[in-house]
Amino acid sequence: MSAPAWTANGAGVAGGVVAEASTRTPPLIFERSRPGRRAATLAPCDVPVRPLEDLIPAGLLRGRPPALPEVGELDLVRHYHALAQRTMCIDGNFYPLGSCTMKYNPRVNETAAAGPGWRRIHPGQPAHQVQGALALLHGLEGLLAEISGMPHITLQPAAGAHGELTALLIVRACQRDRGEGGRRTVLVPDSAHGTNPASVSISGMKAVEVRSDPTGNVDLEDLRRKAGPDTAALMITNPTTLGLFDSRIGEVVRIVHEAGGLVYMDGANLNAILGVTRPGDFGVDLMHFNLHKTFSTPHGGGGPGAGPVGVSAALGDYLPVPRIVEEQGRYRVVEDRPRSIGRVRSFFGNFGILVRAYTYIRFHGPADLRGIAENAVLNANYLMHRVKGAYDVAPHHGDRPCMHEFVLNATRQKQQGARALDVAKRLLDYGYHPPTIYFPLIVPEALMIEP
Numbered sequence: 001m002s003a004p005a006w007t008a009n010g011a012g013v014a015g016g017v018v019a020e021a022s023t024r025t026p027p028l029i030f031e032r033s034r035p036g037r038r039a040a041t042l043a044p045c046d047v048p049v050r051p052l053e054d055l056i057p058a059g060l061l062r063g064r065p066p067a068l069p070e071v072g073e074l075d076l077v078r079h080y081h082a083l084a085q086r087t088m089c090i091d092g093n094f095y096p097l098g099s100c101t102m103k104y105n106p107r108v109n110e111t112a113a114a115g116p117g118w119r120r121i122h123p124g125q126p127a128h129q130v131q132g133a134l135a136l137l138h139g140l141e142g143l144l145a146e147i148s149g150m151p152h153i154t155l156q157p158a159a160g161a162h163g164e165l166t167a168l169l170i171v172r173a174c175q176r177d178r179g180e181g182g183r184r185t186v187l188v189p190d191s192a193h194g195t196n197p198a199s200v201s202i203s204g205m206k207a208v209e210v211r212s213d214p215t216g217n218v219d220l221e222d223l224r225r226k227a228g229p230d231t232a233a234l235m236i237t238n239p240t241t242l243g244l245f246d247s248r249i250g251e252v253v254r255i256v257h258e259a260g261g262l263v264y265m266d267g268a269n270l271n272a273i274l275g276v277t278r279p280g281d282f283g284v285d286l287m288h289f290n291l292h293k294t295f296s297t298p299h300g301g302g303g304p305g306a307g308p309v310g311v312s313a314a315l316g317d318y319l320p321v322p323r324i325v326e327e328q329g330r331y332r333v334v335e336d337r338p339r340s341i342g343r344v345r346s347f348f349g350n351f352g353i354l355v356r357a358y359t360y361i362r363f364h365g366p367a368d369l370r371g372i373a374e375n376a377v378l379n380a381n382y383l384m385h386r387v388k389g390a391y392d393v394a395p396h397h398g399d400r401p402c403m404h405e406f407v408l409n410a411t412r413q414k415q416q417g418a419r420a421l422d423v424a425k426r427l428l429d430y431g432y433h434p435p436t437i438y439f440p441l442i443v444p445e446a447l448m449i450e451p
Contacts, residue, residue, distance in 0.1 A: 112356065127332050134333070144289060154166070158304065166320065185228075192240075216240060216396030223255055269404060323337060436449075
């Protein structure tokens with residue numbers, strides 16, 4: 001339905017002539033302003049009030065009231081409601097933002113997280129007063145351990161990239177304890193998430209790129225050439241940002257381990273393999289989870305987020321403190337971990353986000369978690385087959401099915417004058433959020449789509 005026609009003063013259609021396109025939006029709230037109108041009436045103050053001059057220096061006080069619109073309550077409500085309708089959101093629009101998609105945020109998660117038992121506690125309370133909260137955190141660690149095959153979990157990191165940094169600090173601590181602190185190289189495939197090399201730099205190490213082969217897997221020969229005595233770790237995203245599962249992941253892990261390095265997996269795409277395979281089972285030493293990608297927690301506007309990290313049995317002592325320990329059905333907080341890298345976040349992380357993830361996992365259970373992965377793969381393959389006649393699919397896909405996402409190559413469109421950027425902007429006109437564009441970098445004019 002087309003937008004309503006408005007003139008600049010809100011009179012709408014005049015004399016049968018629709019207003020020009022530049023005025024086809026509801027009138028601004030300033031244009032509805034009338035002197036003396038108020039949207040709310042405050043009750044009289046019944047406590048003594050000190051003069052403003054006693055609280056604020058006279059030179060900082062306004063000489064006249066601010067020029068704010070004067071409108072009634074109904075106009076104010078309509079104004080903010082109109083703004084809300086312009087928001088691009090998962091509730092009202094298709095949101096195929098590849099690799100960083102915010103999954104549906106079920107309202108039951110919000111209800112659980114808003115419970116008074118969670119809202120009214122304070123992270124500084126003693127353990128005996130917050131046993132329920134500690135039980136939930138400990139339980140979430142156990143669930144993530146079972147899902148990933150990584151026996152030790154920390155919930156502290158506040159986002160995926162923060163989890164990457166936490167894992168790399170653990171790598172450094174482990175290599176130092178082995179007497180191999182000189183290892184300063186981290187291998188990063190060219191199909192990895194873009195934050196990986198940035199996290200390497202922040203951790204004080206050097207990123208070295210490893211090429212992909214024509215099928216989108218890690219080029220094993222290039223990996224063998226670059227894995228050596230200075231290799232601290234490999235950071236791999238599997239499934240990759242191409243939307244493909246590297247079927248030779250076992251061989252990749254073996255090559256890095258034989259060179260003395262550790263294998264870190266960026267778990268941002270875990271939603272494609274839930275209940276099907278576990279990173280710990282194919283030899284990964286460390287990984288992080290994006291709770292907003294796989295376990296439905298909100299992550300709009302830059303946060304709050306959560307990027308828990310899981311590690312193998314050999315690395316458990318390096319996890320951040322404090323740790324939660326269960327003893328005979330009671331929970332206590334432990335700080336005494338000499339090999340720990342220390343705190344990476346205040347208290348236990350973003351607690352409300354963790355409540356949401358716990359609710360989501362418990363609501364679905366093992367069978368339905370696998371169903372989430374199966375549906376993610378089914379939806380992506382369905383959409384890929386619907387559009388691959390109009391667009392070229394990235395050649396790395398070949399005849400393989402994709403996982404949770406796929407990448408198109410808009411070079412053919414660019415040759416006709418429409419770049420990937422133009423396609424993305426035009427989709428907005430039709431009410432669709434655009435896909436990720438120009439990433440991964442190894443695909444020209446890339447459109448990365450995750451339904």
